[in-house]
Amino acid sequence: MVRERDAVLVNAFRHSTPYVNHHRGSTFVIMVGGEAIADEHFNDMVADIALLQSLGIRLVLVFGARPQIDNALAQAGIRSRFHKRIRVTDSDSFRIIKQVCGGLQLEITSRLSMGLVNTPMQGARLNVVSGNFVTAQPIGVDDGIDYCHSGKVRRVDSDGIRRQLDQQAIVLVSPVGFSVTGESFSVNAEEIAAQVAIHLGADKLISFCSQQGIIHQNGQVVSELFPEQAEEYLWALEKQGDDSSGTARYLRAAIASCRGGVPRSHLVSYKEDGALLQELFTRDGIGTQIVRQSAEQARSASIDDIGGILDLIRPLEEEGILVRRSREQLEMEIDHFSIIERDGLVIGCAALYPFPEESMAEMACVAIHPDYRSSSRGDRLVAKIEEHARRQGIHKLFVLTTRSIHWFRERGFEPVEVSDLPVTKQKLYNYQRRSKILLKNI
Incomplete structure (x- = not known):
């Protein structure tokens, strides 16, 4: 049997x-x-x-x-x-x-x-x-x-x-x-x-x-x-x-x-x-x-959070929702990440990549644990990323997404074209992935 x-x-x-x-x-x-x-x-x-x-x-x-x-x-x-x-x-x-x-x-x-x-x-x-x-x-x-x-x-x-x-x-x-x-x-x-x-x-x-x-x-x-x-x-x-x-x-x-x-x-x-x-x-x-x-804190990520971030984003990467990141890449970019931690577990993350020469920044790798997606954790992360951006003199925040277009539009992001991105980001845009670009004035 x-x-x-x-x-x-x-x-x-x-x-x-x-x-x-x-x-x-x-x-x-x-x-x-x-x-x-x-x-x-x-x-x-x-x-x-x-x-x-x-x-x-x-x-x-x-x-x-x-x-x-x-x-x-x-x-x-x-x-x-x-x-x-x-x-x-x-x-x-x-x-x-x-x-x-x-x-x-x-x-x-x-x-x-x-x-x-x-x-x-x-x-x-x-x-x-x-x-x-x-x-x-x-x-x-x-x-x-x-x-x-x-x-x-x-x-x-x-x-x-x-x-x-x-x-x-x-x-x-x-x-x-x-x-x-x-x-x-x-x-x-x-x-x-x-x-x-x-x-x-x-x-x-x-x-x-x-x-x-x-x-x-x-x-x-x-x-x-x-x-x-x-x-x-x-x-x-x-x-x-x-x-x-x-x-x-x-x-x-x-x-x-x-x-x-x-x-x-x-x-x-x-x-x-x-x-x-x-x-x-x-x-x-x-x-x-x-x-x-x-028991739940929104804070800047540290090197000790890499394992938790990887556990959170891997399923989304496998579905093609997020661009895959290696552990090595995360280690180099960890200072860009903010997380929501609950009882020592990472249940949400997002990253901010500034383009200061054009007063713009990208919000990327936005992920919330499946058990908490019906709550306000995503809004907390967006608010924290916007706060970090303002402190750096950033006036425009943009995202590239394939699946969460309506979620970002509900939070004030509007569709724009590739030409509206910072010049250095335009050169890196993946036309095969065909991500939608949304921008918000902050």
């Missing part, structure tokens, strides 16, 4: 490889709330976390226990009390909280340590380490409310965590912190996750909530937010009285971590099986990123 090639699998693997290379050696802090631990997909999430570790990603796992604590307190006949979204932890409550957190710590450790039977990571040996990595201090009294055994982060033993990560261990951090006086305190898990990520200089903070991320009014997932924009969503949740939801808590941690220097914080759904992997190893992800700067 002849087996058919699985084109979807091959394509997905090829597209995920750049992210595998990019993430290797990175440090991720993953916040897993009690809601995620209780969900039916938690075992699959554990398998995905083990997969990340096997790919050379350094992992710190911070867990929460809010629903488990609420249930345990209710069963013990103890009413949960909160003030300003923080649990008031008296001695009776704290005794229950320590039992719950200790039990969850053992449960998570066992799931990560048992070889992950019946999962894709069966047979993997994971070293899980816990310890007093977080030093806490009491919150004290606020508005006449004594928080008792509720605390806040005072210090993170980042050196101790790094030593364990250097030994390929997964560091597991519970929501119970220890003080320099030998006391222990219940600490908000989201606060711990944010502070650990900041003190470690982590590359990412990843949190799980019930939704795919932040949902816009139109029902679409918001893929990227700056901290200021995330605050607006947080204020909206607070106005709705939803300020204690998982999404609101994780948003606060994401905003704090980004402002503390963590480049990206991700919100993904624990209800979507495989959401963690899709967020990290696909170009557009599945959840929401809170970022210090956009």
